[in-house]
Amino acid sequence: MKLLNQSIKHISISILAVVGIWGAVFYYNMIEEIKENVDDGLENYKRQIIYKANRDTALLSRVDFDEAFYSIHPIDKQPALTFTDQYKDTVVHIRGIDEVYARTDPARMLTTAFEDGGKYYELKIINPMIEKNDLIHRLLINMIWLYAFxxxxxxxxxxxxxxxxxxxxxxxxxxxxxxxLGSNENFPEVKTRTREFNDLQKAVNTLLSHSTQVYDQQKQFIGNASHELQTPLAIMVNKLELLLEKGNLNDEDAEKIAETMNMAERLIRVNKSLLLLTKIENKQFLDEQPVSVNRVVEQRLPDLKDIADFRKITISFVQEAELTKEMDPALAEILVSNLLRNAFFHNTPKAGAVNITISEKKLHIINTGKDMPLDADKIFDRFYKSGSGNEHTGLGLTIIKAICDLYGISITYQYKDRCHHFTLIF
Amino acid sequence: MKLLIIEDEKELAGLLAESLAREQFVVESAGDFDTAMEKLGVYNYDCILLDIGLPDGNGLDILRQLKEEGKSENVIIISARDSLDDKLAGLDLGADDYLTKPFHIAELNARVKAVLRRKETDGKHLLEFGNLTLDLKERQAFVKDNNLQLNRKEFDILNYFLLNKTRLVTKTALAEHVWGDNIDQADNFDFIYYQMKNLRKKLRDNDAGIEIESVYGVGYRSIEK
Incomplete structure (x- = not known):
C-alpha cells in the first residue's frame, strides 16, 4: 500500500472518530441550550400568567390545555407552600384544523404553584420543543457532509x-x-531541506560507499591474485612441458606429469578468465566502434567447423538482417566466440544441431544438448557448473553476461522444445 | 643465432633459455634493467625477449633506446599484463610481437622463428624438414615435388610442427595456435586427434620423410624417419 493511501486510511479513520465524538458532544450541548432557552420562556410565561390572573380572576377558571398552553388547578395550601418549580419533558398532542389525527410533539412542561386571593393553584405551562429526532437527523446529515468534505x-x-x-x-x-554497485560513478543524491531525507541520504551513501569499497577491493583482489598467479603458472606448465619433452620417463610417470599439466592448464584458463572478467568489469575495453555481429559470427564459425564435423553437429546460420553494435571489437569477438563455443561444446555427443539467427535487434542461438533445462537464475554466476563435468572453468557464461551488461545487451536463457535457447537483444 | 632474454623472474628466464638452447640458439639472460642495457650496449642480438615489467625500470624504456638505435624490430615483448595499451605502445615502438604470459614453449619457438625469418633476406619463405617443404607464401606443402593437398587447418598444424621440429607440441598449444585463443572451453581435444589422424595419413600416403608421433597423450612431436 502506498504511503499516500496508508496515511489517508489512517487519517480518515481518526477523523471519523473525531467527527463522531464532536457530533455527540455538540448534540448534547445543543439540547441543553435549547432546554435552557425553553425553560426561560416558560419562566416568563409563568410570571405573565400569574400577573394576569391577579387582575383577571376569570383566568383561574380555565382548567385545561384544550384552551391554552397552560392549565390551572386549585390545590391545598400545604402542598402549595412546599412546591418547587419543576421542569420536565413531556409530549403534547396537537391537532391542526385540517388534520384528522393529532400529532405528538415533544414539549417542555413547567409545573409550579401560586397563591391568588388567599387561594392556592397549581399551574402547568407547556411549550413545544424541538424534535430530538429531527435534530439528530439533521445533525447526522450535516456530519456526514462534513466528514465527506x-x-x-x-x-x-x-x-x-x-x-x-x-x-x-x-x-x-x-x-x-x-x-x-560498480557501474555507477555517483551516489544517489537529491537536493532537499528536510532533515530526515538528508539523514537517509547520508545513511544510504555511507552504506553504498562502504559496499563500493568492499566491491572494489574484491575486484582488485581477484585481479591482483590472478595476475600474481600468471608467472608461477607459466613456469609450472613450461617446466612440465620441458620435462615431458626430454622423454626418458616411464609411461606411468609421464601420465602423472601429463595429468598435472592438464590441471595446471585448467588453472591458467580459470585465471585468464578471471583476469578478463576483471578487465571487463573495470571497463578496460574502450575501443568502441560499430561492429557487425554478422561478420563476427561469420569469422568465428569456421574455427568451430572442425569440432562440428567431428561431433556431427549440423549448423544453420540465418541472417535476416544486419546487426551492428557500438562496442569494442575484441569484446564482440569474445562474446560471440564464447556463445558459439558454449553451443558446440555443450551439445549432444552425436547428431546435434546449432541454429544461429540474426535479426534486426536480436542474436538467437539454439542448440541441442542435455535433455533438461539449466537453472536460468544461476547459469551466469561464476563457477556455475551443470552436472559433474569439470573440464570447463564455469566462467564462460559469466564473461558473456559481463560483456552484455557492459553494453546494455539483454541476454536470456530458455529451455524450449528440448533445446537450449540463448537470446541476446541489442 | 644469438638471443637475449630480459626477464626478472629467474626461474622463467632459466626455462626459456633451456628451451631455446634446444633450438641451437645461443642464449643470454639479463635479470634487470641495468644488466640489460649493458649487454645491449656491447653485443648485437638476433632476437630479444623483453619483459616490460622489470623491477628497476620499464621495459618500454629499453625498447625506446633500441628504437633510437634502429634495433627494435627483433624484439618480442613478453608480459604478464594482457593490456591493450602496453601492446600498442610496444608495437608502436617497433617491437615485432607481443606474447602474454603464460605461453606455451611451442608458441614462443614459433614466434622467435617468425622474427628471425623476417630478418633474413627476402624471398625465403620456405620451411624444410626431411624431404618435406612448406611454401609459406603459397601455403603449399610438398614431399619432394609432390603436393600434399592440405586443407587450411592441416597446413597450419604442419607449419606449427615445422617451427617446432622434434619438440613437444602440447594439444593445448596446438589448439590455441590453430583454432584461436580459447579462453574457456574444454580440455576435450578429441577433434584434434581426428585432425591429426588425417594429417598423419596424408604424410604417410605421400611417403613423407617425417612423421608426427604422440607424446604421452599430452601432445605430439614431429620426427625425421
Whole structure:
C-alpha cells in the first residue's frame, strides 16, 4: 500500500472518530441550550400568567390545555407552600384544523404553584420543543457532509503535501533503485531541506560507499591474485612441458606429469578468465566502434567447423538482417566466440544441431544438448557448473553476461522444445 | 643465432633459455634493467625477449633506446599484463610481437622463428624438414615435388610442427595456435586427434620423410624417419 493511501486510511479513520465524538458532544450541548432557552420562556410565561390572573380572576377558571398552553388547578395550601418549580419533558398532542389525527410533539412542561386571593393553584405551562429526532437527523446529515468534505479535503491536501514534501524521497528511491554497485560513478543524491531525507541520504551513501569499497577491493583482489598467479603458472606448465619433452620417463610417470599439466592448464584458463572478467568489469575495453555481429559470427564459425564435423553437429546460420553494435571489437569477438563455443561444446555427443539467427535487434542461438533445462537464475554466476563435468572453468557464461551488461545487451536463457535457447537483444 | 632474454623472474628466464638452447640458439639472460642495457650496449642480438615489467625500470624504456638505435624490430615483448595499451605502445615502438604470459614453449619457438625469418633476406619463405617443404607464401606443402593437398587447418598444424621440429607440441598449444585463443572451453581435444589422424595419413600416403608421433597423450612431436 502506498504511503499516500496508508496515511489517508489512517487519517480518515481518526477523523471519523473525531467527527463522531464532536457530533455527540455538540448534540448534547445543543439540547441543553435549547432546554435552557425553553425553560426561560416558560419562566416568563409563568410570571405573565400569574400577573394576569391577579387582575383577571376569570383566568383561574380555565382548567385545561384544550384552551391554552397552560392549565390551572386549585390545590391545598400545604402542598402549595412546599412546591418547587419543576421542569420536565413531556409530549403534547396537537391537532391542526385540517388534520384528522393529532400529532405528538415533544414539549417542555413547567409545573409550579401560586397563591391568588388567599387561594392556592397549581399551574402547568407547556411549550413545544424541538424534535430530538429531527435534530439528530439533521445533525447526522450535516456530519456526514462534513466528514465527506473533510476526507476529500484531506485527500487533496495530502496529495499535494505528500507530492511536494516527499518528492525528494521518491527521487532518492528511484535513484537507489537504479543504482548498481560498480557501474555507477555517483551516489544517489537529491537536493532537499528536510532533515530526515538528508539523514537517509547520508545513511544510504555511507552504506553504498562502504559496499563500493568492499566491491572494489574484491575486484582488485581477484585481479591482483590472478595476475600474481600468471608467472608461477607459466613456469609450472613450461617446466612440465620441458620435462615431458626430454622423454626418458616411464609411461606411468609421464601420465602423472601429463595429468598435472592438464590441471595446471585448467588453472591458467580459470585465471585468464578471471583476469578478463576483471578487465571487463573495470571497463578496460574502450575501443568502441560499430561492429557487425554478422561478420563476427561469420569469422568465428569456421574455427568451430572442425569440432562440428567431428561431433556431427549440423549448423544453420540465418541472417535476416544486419546487426551492428557500438562496442569494442575484441569484446564482440569474445562474446560471440564464447556463445558459439558454449553451443558446440555443450551439445549432444552425436547428431546435434546449432541454429544461429540474426535479426534486426536480436542474436538467437539454439542448440541441442542435455535433455533438461539449466537453472536460468544461476547459469551466469561464476563457477556455475551443470552436472559433474569439470573440464570447463564455469566462467564462460559469466564473461558473456559481463560483456552484455557492459553494453546494455539483454541476454536470456530458455529451455524450449528440448533445446537450449540463448537470446541476446541489442 | 644469438638471443637475449630480459626477464626478472629467474626461474622463467632459466626455462626459456633451456628451451631455446634446444633450438641451437645461443642464449643470454639479463635479470634487470641495468644488466640489460649493458649487454645491449656491447653485443648485437638476433632476437630479444623483453619483459616490460622489470623491477628497476620499464621495459618500454629499453625498447625506446633500441628504437633510437634502429634495433627494435627483433624484439618480442613478453608480459604478464594482457593490456591493450602496453601492446600498442610496444608495437608502436617497433617491437615485432607481443606474447602474454603464460605461453606455451611451442608458441614462443614459433614466434622467435617468425622474427628471425623476417630478418633474413627476402624471398625465403620456405620451411624444410626431411624431404618435406612448406611454401609459406603459397601455403603449399610438398614431399619432394609432390603436393600434399592440405586443407587450411592441416597446413597450419604442419607449419606449427615445422617451427617446432622434434619438440613437444602440447594439444593445448596446438589448439590455441590453430583454432584461436580459447579462453574457456574444454580440455576435450578429441577433434584434434581426428585432425591429426588425417594429417598423419596424408604424410604417410605421400611417403613423407617425417612423421608426427604422440607424446604421452599430452601432445605430439614431429620426427625425421
Amino acid at each position: 473533510l476526507v476529500i479535503a484531506i485527500i487533496i491536501i495530502n496529495n499535494i503535501v505528500l507530492q511536494r514534501l516527499w518528492k525528494p524521497f521518491y527521487q532518492l528511491l528511484q535513484k537507489i533503485k537504479t543504482y548498481r
